[in-house]
Structures are given as C-alpha cells and as structure tokens.
Amino acid sequence: MNTIIRTKGLCKSYHKKTVVKDLDLTVEQGSIYGFLGPNGAGKSTTMKMLLGLAKPTAGAIQIFGKTMNEKNRISILANTGSLIESPSYYGHLTGEENLKLLASMKQVPEAQVEDVLSIVHLNGAKDKKAAHYSFGMKQRLGLAGALLGNPNLLLLDEPTNGLDPAGIQEMRSLICTLPERFGMTVLVSSHLLSEIDQMATHVGILDQGELLFQDSLSALHESSRPNLRIHTTNDKKASRIFKQMGFATSYENQSLVLDSLSDASLYEVGKQLYAQEVGILRIAEDEASLEDIFLKLTGRSLS
CATH class of the missing domain: 3.30.70.3400 (Alpha-Beta Plaits)
Known part of the structure; x- marks a missing residue:
C-alpha cells in the first residue's frame, strides 16, 4: 500500500505558542483517515500546512512522495481537493455557475460540473442561487468543488460541522463512497467521535498539538479491552x-x-x-x- 501523506516532526507555532508539535502523520492510499481531536487541538492548522496555506515552523511534509515546498506545491495541489473551514462561493451565482467558474480556474472540463453535482445530490438545485442554499447544501456545494478534477487526495476539515442529523448522515454516506467509487484517499477531521467511528478506516488522535494514537480504527478498538x-x-x-x-x-x-x-x-x-x-x-x-x-x-x- 502506498503512503499518500507522510509528515516528519511537523511543528507549528504562533506567537511562541506551539499549536502542532512533532507530528508524524502517515496516511495510506485508499483509506479514510479520521483526524480526531477537540476544537483547538491543531487539526485545521495541520491541514493548512498540508495544503501549503501555512508554513511549518519545523519538520517536513511529503504528499504523493513529493516534498511540499514552493517548487512542488502546485503539482501536488493539482491532484488534491480540499474543503477547509467554511465553503467559498459567490452568493449571486447559482450552484452550477459557481462550479463552472471553479472548473475554469482549475482548468478541468466543464462537463465535470454535472458529474460532481450528481455525486453530492445537488442536481435539482443547480439553478438556485447559492445565497439561498441551506447550510447543508452549501457544504455539499463546497464538497462538489473539491471533487472537481477527480483528485486522488481529499482533505475535509469538519465537513459535518453545523449540519442537522439528516445532513450529517448524508455527508457521511457521501464520504464513505469516495475511496471505492473514485479511488480517492480522504483525510477528514472531526471533533465528533461518533462520526469518525462510523466513517473512518484509520484514525489519528490529536490533543493539544500532539498525536496520541495512529493506526487502523479496528486496532484502536482492540487496544482497549472490553x-x-x-x-x-x-x-x-x-x-x-x-x-x-x-x-x-x-x-x-x-x-x-x-x-x-x-x-x-x-x-x-x-x-x-x-x-x-x-x-x-x-x-x-x-x-x-x-x-x-x-x-x-x-x-x-x-x-
């Protein structure tokens, strides 16, 4: 099995406060890696470093076997989709128009817009202005944008945050299908234990910037004797x-x-x-x- 993400001694500090400390992350191809930890544990900061949006204080990042740096960042991101914090969209444009604009920016065929709308079940609302979407629909629009270009790696930061129970179930079901249907590797962060338990194949537990556990979900359960x-x-x-x-x-x-x-x-x-x-x-x-x-x-x- 190929390693898609590997970090070594990854650290990030803001104003002398360490947010991520000596993080050795390993994400294997085809897995749904649940990045679990309370709010403020350093999950979002780690994801931003993986995307090159935040510069590490120390340590190294490898994605697809390439070192994340200014030279390789563009080629890495060309094969990576992401939904970090809140989805971005133009409220005065329809869902379809937002995705067509994003497809143009990503330089992917416009025909993919219909495909991703179908995957996230937004076909029936594609002509509705994004400003009038419910929160759950906006999250699905953000996921659709992340899926444009058929990326091999998908980074999702708290994708179920703020959704009602039905929306959580729908988002979880969508994420669970991605590795098998499209061969994607998914790194999904959450502070909801129940979500990770029902969705992930592997899990990393982060607390106060430190990785406390990393292995398959089944190994995590087996490590705790009933x-x-x-x-x-x-x-x-x-x-x-x-x-x-x-x-x-x-x-x-x-x-x-x-x-x-x-x-x-x-x-x-x-x-x-x-x-x-x-x-x-x-x-x-x-x-x-x-x-x-x-x-x-x-x-x-x-x-």
Missing part, C-alpha cells in the same frame, strides 16, 4: 469467588464488572459459581466506545 458484566443470584458471594480466583471486580448498575476473560477462564469461573450454588442470570461484554478510549488516552472527555 469489560465483562455479570449479574448472578448472589453477587456478593460471586465477587468473593472471583477474588479467590484472582479476578478483581467492581459493582455497577446491579452487575459485577471485571476485565474481559478468555473463554477458558470464563469456563472455570462458571464451574466454580455452579459448584458453590451461584447462578448466572446475565452476562454481557461491554466494548469500549471511542469516547471511552479518548478519555483513557487523554484523561478528559472530548467536547
């Missing part, structure tokens, strides 16, 4: 049995809670409970949510 919840006919006695067998428990919401056990250990526990006349009424495994994992990594909730 809890086991057991409710018995005599939880106090069951707790003593667990302790005798070397398993620490706590008591929450009328259930004993302990770290997940192997099948063999759970079998032995069941035999001991049965032998001492303690019946198992309910048993469940609680897989940690992305919220739980973030709290474990940072010591605070994501808001």
Whole structure:
C-alpha cells in the first residue's frame, strides 16, 4: 500500500505558542483517515500546512512522495481537493455557475460540473442561487468543488460541522463512497467521535498539538479491552469467588464488572459459581466506545 501523506516532526507555532508539535502523520492510499481531536487541538492548522496555506515552523511534509515546498506545491495541489473551514462561493451565482467558474480556474472540463453535482445530490438545485442554499447544501456545494478534477487526495476539515442529523448522515454516506467509487484517499477531521467511528478506516488522535494514537480504527478498538458484566443470584458471594480466583471486580448498575476473560477462564469461573450454588442470570461484554478510549488516552472527555 502506498503512503499518500507522510509528515516528519511537523511543528507549528504562533506567537511562541506551539499549536502542532512533532507530528508524524502517515496516511495510506485508499483509506479514510479520521483526524480526531477537540476544537483547538491543531487539526485545521495541520491541514493548512498540508495544503501549503501555512508554513511549518519545523519538520517536513511529503504528499504523493513529493516534498511540499514552493517548487512542488502546485503539482501536488493539482491532484488534491480540499474543503477547509467554511465553503467559498459567490452568493449571486447559482450552484452550477459557481462550479463552472471553479472548473475554469482549475482548468478541468466543464462537463465535470454535472458529474460532481450528481455525486453530492445537488442536481435539482443547480439553478438556485447559492445565497439561498441551506447550510447543508452549501457544504455539499463546497464538497462538489473539491471533487472537481477527480483528485486522488481529499482533505475535509469538519465537513459535518453545523449540519442537522439528516445532513450529517448524508455527508457521511457521501464520504464513505469516495475511496471505492473514485479511488480517492480522504483525510477528514472531526471533533465528533461518533462520526469518525462510523466513517473512518484509520484514525489519528490529536490533543493539544500532539498525536496520541495512529493506526487502523479496528486496532484502536482492540487496544482497549472490553469489560465483562455479570449479574448472578448472589453477587456478593460471586465477587468473593472471583477474588479467590484472582479476578478483581467492581459493582455497577446491579452487575459485577471485571476485565474481559478468555473463554477458558470464563469456563472455570462458571464451574466454580455452579459448584458453590451461584447462578448466572446475565452476562454481557461491554466494548469500549471511542469516547471511552479518548478519555483513557487523554484523561478528559472530548467536547
């Protein structure tokens, strides 16, 4: 698998305040990389550096195997689409006119305008002035503009921010189709854990400018062992049995809670409970949510 984005020791400081610190980012081809972190974590600043809109204080950026610098920036951006912060548009022009103007600036065939309007489901509103678009429609117009030119890399900064639940679902569904339909690699930032959990194949967790975790989404979930919840006919006695067998428990919401056990250990526990006349009424495994994992990594909730 090819690496599309690689940064090494990337740093950015404003007025002696470090916003991004020693960032080593790796984004593989065909992935949807969820760039996760609270507001102010440095996500937008990182994306601006990847696009050459902000100059790094230190470190290096490689995109498509090329070093991001003044010499290579134009050729890199020619194959990159982006939607950073709020979408730009001319309110007095229709959605279609905005895209035709952008197509001309990007030097891509005007025929692509109809294609991207179809992808973002704006065909029916293409003749409506952009100023009269809803916020969700403006976001989709911005995404359509980013898709012009069939870029291999797409950078989306908080694309669901400010959308209603239906708009979030629609934007998420659109993004999820891009790698398979068009072979795109997507770097999408968000402070919404649920969005990244449902959309990304890989994830990087950024907090206060530092990368705390980077791997596949499945590896992130696997790194946090799930809890086991057991409710018995005599939880106090069951707790003593667990302790005798070397398993620490706590008591929450009328259930004993302990770290997940192997099948063999759970079998032995069941035999001991049965032998001492303690019946198992309910048993469940609680897989940690992305919220739980973030709290474990940072010591605070994501808001």
